[in-house]
Amino acid sequence: MTITEEWVAACPVDAIEREEALRFDYGARTFVIVRSPEGTFHAMDGNCSHEKVHLAGGIVDGHIIECPKHFGTFDYRTGEACALPVCIDLRSYDVKVENNLVFIKL
Amino acid sequence: MMIVGAGIAGSVAAESLRAEGWRGRIVLIGRETRLPYERPPLSKAHLTEEVEPGPKTLVTSERLEELDIEYLQGREVVAIDRAAHTVKLADGARLAYERLLLTTGARARPVSNLIGQGARIRTLRTYDDALFIRRAINPGAEVVVVGGGFIGLEVAASAVSRGASVTVIEAGPRLLARAVPAPLAELIKAKHERSGVRLELGTTIERVDAIEGRSKVILTSGRAHLADLVIVGIGAVPNVELARLAGLAIDNGIALDELLATSDPDIFGAGDCCSFPHRLYNERIRLEAWRSAQQQGAAAASNMLGAHSPYEKIPWFWSDQYDQTLQVVGLHREQDDPVIRDLGPNGLLIFYLAKDGRIVAACGFGSLPAIAREIRFAEMMIGRGLSPNVEALSNPAVNIKSLLS
Numbered sequence: 001m002t003i004t005e006e007w008v009a010a011c012p013v014d015a016i017e018r019e020e021a022l023r024f025d026y027g028a029r030t031f032v033i034v035r036s037p038e039g040t041f042h043a044m045d046g047n048c049s050h051e052k053v054h055l056a057g058g059i060v061d062g063h064i065i066e067c068p069k070h071f072g073t074f075d076y077r078t079g080e081a082c083a084l085p086v087c088i089d090l091r092s093y094d095v096k097v098e099n100n101l102v103f104i105k106l
Numbered sequence: 107m108m109i110v111g112a113g114i115a116g117s118v119a120a121e122s123l124r125a126e127g128w129r130g131r132i133v134l135i136g137r138e139t140r141l142p143y144e145r146p147p148l149s150k151a152h153l154t155e156e157v158e159p160g161p162k163t164l165v166t167s168e169r170l171e172e173l174d175i176e177y178l179q180g181r182e183v184v185a186i187d188r189a190a191h192t193v194k195l196a197d198g199a200r201l202a203y204e205r206l207l208l209t210t211g212a213r214a215r216p217v218s219n220l221i222g223q224g225a226r227i228r229t230l231r232t233y234d235d236a237l238f239i240r241r242a243i244n245p246g247a248e249v250v251v252v253g254g255g256f257i258g259l260e261v262a263a264s265a266v267s268r269g270a271s272v273t274v275i276e277a278g279p280r281l282l283a284r285a286v287p288a289p290l291a292e293l294i295k296a297k298h299e300r301s302g303v304r305l306e307l308g309t310t311i312e313r314v315d316a317i318e319g320r321s322k323v324i325l326t327s328g329r330a331h332l333a334d335l336v337i338v339g340i341g342a343v344p345n346v347e348l349a350r351l352a353g354l355a356i357d358n359g360i361a362l363d364e365l366l367a368t369s370d371p372d373i374f375g376a377g378d379c380c381s382f383p384h385r386l387y388n389e390r391i392r393l394e395a396w397r398s399a400q401q402q403g404a405a406a407a408s409n410m411l412g413a414h415s416p417y418e419k420i421p422w423f424w425s426d427q428y429d430q431t432l433q434v435v436g437l438h439r440e441q442d443d444p445v446i447r448d449l450g451p452n453g454l455l456i457f458y459l460a461k462d463g464r465i466v467a468a469c470g471f472g473s474l475p476a477i478a479r480e481i482r483f484a485e486m487m488i489g490r491g492l493s494p495n496v497e498a499l500s501n502p503a504v505n506i507k508s509l510l511s
Contacts, residue, residue, distance in 0.1 A: 019507075023475075053474070054475065056475060057474055057475025057476070057478050057479055058478070058479070058482075059479060059482050059483070059507075066482070068474060068475060068478030068479060068482065069424070069431075069474065069478065070397075071397070
């Protein structure tokens with residue numbers, strides 16, 4: 001597999017309120033874009049590492065996103081797993097904002 | 107520290123004891139001869155996945171070793187000597203404890219009817235039960251499910267999705283009468299009917315005869331069904347025998363106080379086997395739910411180490427039916443006022459407000475992301491004792507999160 005990274009436009013800035021999350025699908029992959037209470041944007045793999053449940057349906061509290069099904073939590077800035085039943089970290093991605101669009105580096 | 111019962115409550119308690127700094131021995135005793143495993147998939151993914159799945163373990167043997175938890179599998183505790191602080195195992199061995207946690211769980215309620223010798227009839231509680239059922243629900247198989255509660259309906263959904271022909275028998279006038287309000291139960295019923303499940307309400311089994319390797323189910327309504335497998339899901343019975351034998355107080359389960367201690371201050375309880383007083387609802391409740399068992403296991407572990415922290419988590423449970431999810435949080439009574447929030451194609455929610463306006467419960471059926479989010483915010487409102495504005499609550503255009511502040 002060749003490793004090429006590219007910036008992909010995910011959504012407009014105003015598509016996500018502060019402390020909210022949005023699902024973004026790209027090809028066969030799925031991601032969750034999160035806007036922090038401070039207004040910064042972050043991106044991680046979308047499915048929880050415990051069972052295949054999408055995190056975009058979970059609530060955002062501070063810098064934590066919670067799985068809507070079994071309540072495992074992640075620090076969405078780093079992808080780090082924080083609370084049982086989750087114990088595997090998720091991959092996080094670089095994010096930038098340009099022309100009122102949120103881009104993630106894939 | 108000793109834990110009797112290696113389901114999710116026991117397994118979480120063992121890990122929590124170590125996480126909270128206990129450095130002495132931790133002994134976890136389980137009756138089944140396998141690592142502690144998750145039960146929720148038994149009625150769902152374990153029945154429907156294409157490849158026969160192994161049990162979904164809660165903790166690996168490496169992790170048990172790392173945490174220095176002594177796991178005794180395939181062993182059964184038959185007696186507790188409270189004065190001597192020892193337990194006796196079925197093989198005669200005696201083990202000493204300082205503090206004991208009972209997480210003995212519940213067992214599937216058996217049918218009391220006449221069952222012919224050789225009839226294929228099974229309850230669902232363990233991984234072995236799930237495998238047995240999985241191997242029988244092949245395309246074209248005739249399956250009769252006794253009980254229109256959560257287990258029965260989840261198994262029915264799984265079986266019909268595997269191509270089996272499924273009939274659900276429910277004694278009551280409607281499905282899910284115990285835990286789900288009628289409008290949501292109607293949605294769930296419609297979903298099952300669209301998926302091809304036949305429902306027969308207001309009748310129950312009279313007896314089951316074995317006929318040439320199949321089971322003939324004779325109903326009180328006079329009808330009969332020939333089935334390749336009969337699955338019984340008519341509730342669970344808490345495993346209190348060990349506690350009763352030891353003279354501990356029993357009240358719809360092993361009776362705990364708000365710290366999850368039994369009537370013996372050195373013996374605690376958690377999970378399906380126990381009842382406890384809940385501050386929010388002013389009554390003693392017993393829950394049969396995955397998340398509660400997990401939370402109680404962790405809370406009991408803390409209190410075994412002297413945290414002295416009352417257990418006040420709000421009851422929550424979920425059930426998957428096909429691609430839809432049902433979630434219920436809190437407890438509601440007859441006199442509470444329902445407030446409906448219609449999410450259109452995403453589902454339907456009902457909130458319950460007490461006479462003083464406080465939200466006490468919520469339940470919803472629909473797509474997971476929509477329902478989970480609303481129920482989670484409802485849980486926060488219940489925990490904070492909020493009295494949300496009824497207009498806003500019933501208007502799906504109002505972000506439920508905004509009602510928290």
